[in-house]
Amino acid sequence: MHRFANPARFTRIADRVLPFVAVATAAALGVGFYMALFVAPPDYQQGESVRIMYVHVPSAWMAMFIYVAIAVASAVALIWRHPLADLAAKASSPIGAGFAFLTLVTGSLWGRPMWGTWWEWDGRLTSMLILFFLYLGHMALMHAFDDQQRGYRAAAILALVGVINIPIIKFSVDWWATLHQPASVFRLDGPTIHPSMLWPLLITAVGFKLYYVTVVLLRIKSELIAARLRALDLARLKAS
Amino acid sequence: MGGYAAFVWPSLGLTLVVMLGLLLSTLRQLRARQRRLAALEAEGATRRPRGGSLAAAAPGDAPTVTRSRENERSEEAAS
Numbered sequence: 416m417h418r419f420a421n422p423a424r425f426t427r428i429a430d431r432v433l434p435f436v437a438v439a440t441a442a443a444l445g446v447g448f449y450m451a452l453f454v455a456p457p458d459y460q461q462g463e464s465v466r467i468m469y470v471h472v473p474s475a476w477m478a479m480f481i482y483v484a485i486a487v488a489s490a491v492a493l494i495w496r497h498p499l500a501d502l503a504a505k506a507s508s509p510i511g512a513g514f515a516f517l518t519l520v521t522g523s524l525w526g527r528p529m530w531g532t533w534w535e536w537d538g539r540l541t542s543m544l545i546l547f548f549l550y551l552g553h554m555a556l557m558h559a560f561d562d563q564q565r566g567y568r569a570a571a572i573l574a575l576v577g578v579i580n581i582p583i584i585k586f587s588v589d590w591w592a593t594l595h596q597p598a599s600v601f602r603l604d605g606p607t608i609h610p611s612m613l614w615p616l617l618i619t620a621v622g623f624k625l626y627y628v629t630v631v632l633l634r635i636k637s638e639l640i641a642a643r644l645r646a647l648d649l650a651r652l653k654a655s
Numbered sequence: 656m657g658g659y660a661a662f663v664w665p666s667l668g669l670t671l672v673v674m675l676g677l678l679l680s681t682l683r684q685l686r687a688r689q690r691r692l693a694a695l696e697a698e699g700a701t702r703r704p705r706g707g708s709l710a711a712a713a714p715g716d717a718p719t720v721t722r723s724r725e726n727e728r729s730e731e732a733a734s
Binding site for chain 2: 448452457462463464466467470471474509510513516517520521524525527528626629630633634636637640641643644647
């Protein structure tokens, strides 16, 4: 990992990887959305409304995955003081917040016709809402201090404390069986969803993951340049 | 869409809007920062040519600051 913590090397590798990841993202999302809309069958109970699943479920997976990624980056930043780890966390949280937001809104749009309600204080829904707020808090803390390092530290601690919410989201459907359905893909006894729906779902999910890789690499690159600009500005101020 | 069009299309549409919006704002910010850095780099380069990628130094580390300060000094000397 240390080899990638060098900003120059990071930028070089990112530049080399980005075109491939970007093309793969477009391909996976293109195929995934096409299959979700035109190939996957309607559900025998939910009809066409099941197509919301193909954006709702990958968004939810990404919202949780990115939070764990931020928590890992935060731990690395706190323990080994890698400047890149802070920037990776900083670059990730707006993307995670976007996916948490999409999970909530598409879930609401799916819940209205299927459950008869836009919102319910169900365990899964509530814990996902908390995840969204954790992202907002993380983003706010990052910018809350004049001394940037203090902001990064505070945000890293919040990210590590908040990671407790991830297993709560995962198991909420088993602990509080109120409205949201339990897991149908990541189960000990294998997926209970039919392959004709599972494949479009998995391809879309891969597309979402690749999208995250693309955008986070661009954002880290951008943060590195911003850090350079700040250093240059500071040098100017000191010199004048 | 079997009567669910009002729920399915907004879900897909909003997903695309959020994902594209995040990508575009990221690219715009990156371009703006790259432009600013290039401008500063060009400014420094005309005064005191010195090689090396600007991204080569860790953010905020000492050599970076020293080098820029030298740029500033040579700027004063030149004027």
